Amino acid sequence: MQTNLASWARGTNEGNDAEEILRRCVHCGFCLATCPTYQILGDELDSPRGRIYLIKQVLEGAEPTRATQQHLDRCLTCRNCETTCPSGVEYGALVDIGRKLVDERVERPLAQRLQRGALRTLLTSRLFGPALALGRLMRPMLPVLLRNKIPARRPAGAVPRHGGRHARQVLMPRGCVQPDMLPSIDAATLRVLDAVGIGARDVPAAGCCGAIQFHLDAQDRALDQMRANIDAWLPLLDSGQVEAIVINASGCGGMVREYAHHLRHDPNYAAKALRVVDKVRDVSEILAPHAQQLRARMASLPARVAFHPPCTLQHWQGLRSVSERLLTDLGFALQPFNESHLCCGSAGTYSVTQPSLSGSLRERKLQAIGETQPDCIVSSNIGCITHLQAGTETPVRHWIEVVDEALSAGDGGMRNAA
Incomplete structure (x- = not known):
């Protein structure tokens, strides 16, 4: 794609990066077939190719409008389009640039500013836990949108007290909302890691991975969060006290794996970010070599x-096959279903900021899954889990919880009571 960047964009880091990506696009349209929003809306401006044109126009000097912003907002950033692009267009990186440039030039309506500000503040705050507890008490009186975001309580159970004795140690960041919304996921992960002789620890100085701020118009704040996490994690990694950063929420894992990309222009953190990214592992990667030991x-x-x-997991990190192979090796009878490559509509805070589109995608996903008549739906990201559970009576769990329960039952129910 030929480009003619405006003078204000020419020679800047963002302009150079965007131009390199834009020039790979050959207008083929393969991305339309794999874009969830285009499948629903049928508007090319709500497809990757259409959004690429919008971003190109802005970079070439066209004045963006609220309509431009809306089309970029509707993107789920699922990156399914990248898996089918024959030219290797890094659409996710381009839409990040486009959103930042448009948000700098187009003021959002007051209601949106308040909503996004509240999400940025609450979801990464210590007040989230108390707010969630209050929400559970008032759940029957809340609007459906908020009610669906409050999952039923799941007991976490006891966690291993002797994890520090294991020769193998990993970092396991706690994340923002998962410890309060579904503490059973982290507890199950600690128990399963313990079962294969791996201890896990967290660093109090670390915080949110940055995804919430980054995708809600606060990219600079997100970069600060990334730097803070690198400063907290890197000493333990470099000293060999831990062998990896193990993450059980694929949304967080996807963001942390991109620290090197987001900080590539930072002379003080570019090399540090590369060292961190090299040590990031999804929990499925850590447990894969131990599948037969666990299954027994x-x-x-x-x-x-x-x-x-x-x-x-599948488009950002390319780990779908790793997870499915592990689950099969553990004895799961996985039921294939149609359109498993399409987004469920959760996409971080997308289900709050774009409830109609998100709901349509969830309905489509659950219909496809329902045709297999599963006893249980498993996933590997808390956002997807809570989003899907709000639309079905079928239990939706993190697969690590199911593995943990099967281990506990196999050990006579003693592990969770220890």
């Missing part, structure tokens, strides 16, 4: 299980 100790699993691979 596990009791029976649900008869029919549907695995929903989050976009951040």
